[in-house]
Amino acid sequence: MSFTFEDPRVEYVRVKLARLRSVLVFVSGKGGVGKSTIATLTSFSLLSRGFKVGLVDMDLTNPTIHVILGLSLSDMKVVEDRGVKPVNIHGVNLFSPIMFIGENPLPLRGPSIVNALRELLAISNLDGVEILLVDMPPSIKEEVLEIIRYDVKPVIVTSQDPLGLWSAKRLLRLLKDEGVSNVAVVENMAMRRDAILGDYVRSLGYTHLGVIPFDQEFHKTIGDVEGILASKLYGNIHSITDNIINFLGV
Amino acid sequence: MALGEGRRLVFRLHELAVVEALLTSILNLANERKVKFFKKIIVSIGELQRLDRELLRNMLIDFLSQEGISFEEVIVNEEPAFFQCNRCDFKWSFEDVRLPDYAREAVHFLPEAVYSFVRCPSCGSRDYDVKSGRVVKVNVEL
Secondary structure (H helix, E strand, O other): OEEEEOOHHHHHHHHHHHOOOEEEEEEOOOOOOOHHHHHHHHHHHHHHOOOOEEEEEOOOOOOOHHHHOOOOHHHHOOOEOOOEOOEEEOOEEEEOOHHHHOOOOOOOOHHHHHHHHHHHHHHEOOOOOOEEEEEOOOOOOHHHHHHOOOOOEEEEEEOOOHHHHHHHHHHHHHHHHOOOOOOEEEEEEEOOOOOOOHHHHHHOOOEEEEEEEOOOOHHHHOOOHHHHHOOHHHHHHHHOHHHHHHHHOO | OOOOOOOOOOOOOOHHHHHHHHHHHHHHHHHHHOOOEEEEEEEEEEHHHOOOHHHHHHHHHHHHHHOOOEEEEEEEEEEOOEEEEOOOOOEEEHHHOOOOHHHHHHHHHOHHHHHHHOOOOOOOOOOEEEEEOOOEEEEEEO
């Protein structure tokens, strides 16, 4: 009798992520809603609350978190240690495809996206990480379907404009239909303070984390961690961190 | 405790992540079937990974032994990598490709990085399929 495991990485990643206290994945159906920024700033906010944090830039074909953090290509070198060691930036452990591809394009079709996602999670050395944050590309397709195979908590980031809200609702319905039990929504770049999706999100049994006002000055801090941490946007994310911690259940 | 920690050998290599993945599946099977002996364990690794097969085999044997699993044979095969262009249908092999060391290293860690460094030798496109050589598979005979 023989047994074939077509891809042992899937079970390995499942076991590896299950060792962590929580895995938060930032998703959206639409691009340009501030997902990478929210994921990055949430990492620092959780770090400031005493958690050991890992951050994965899973926007494989267009990773940008290193730009937000002002890291150069020479900062993003691969160090091999029981897999690949993260780049430590002010206490946050960052993994990014930039470590491998530098500034070259990485055009991936469907199956390669799934393969790369599994590989990056499989080779990342998560020793010491308690909470892992994963910044996903804008997608309602294979990236999301793959990541929800694991024990993760998706956070949908949306803008308050009709296009963003429409995409967020579509993504919420997908996650509900796929049986994902813990999902949260944050309304970002908001022009009004009240939540637009609050009732809808709660009607699905999910969590609304809050509303983050649009910070017109934030773009000036890109690349400067000190500036980012002094920004209004960071202050606003910090103010919903209790909600995030409750959602994480840690 | 993660594999390799506090054990006889401490590995620092990327191969360890692959061995951990293989071992997770093999140990799950051993628990499910309530067995401690396997006749044959055949691992297939794609050429793109460029893993050290002998090292990987030795690490796997070492960890299996430490887990109390015995076996007749452990084989690690490498599947050659071939590509086919989606633009012009040209086919070529990884063996034909000349890459600088840093690019080979990148592909070793993240095989999809091949799309960053390798273009179709005929038309220069990055839009091609990896037809083989990307596999990470294990077959276990009871």
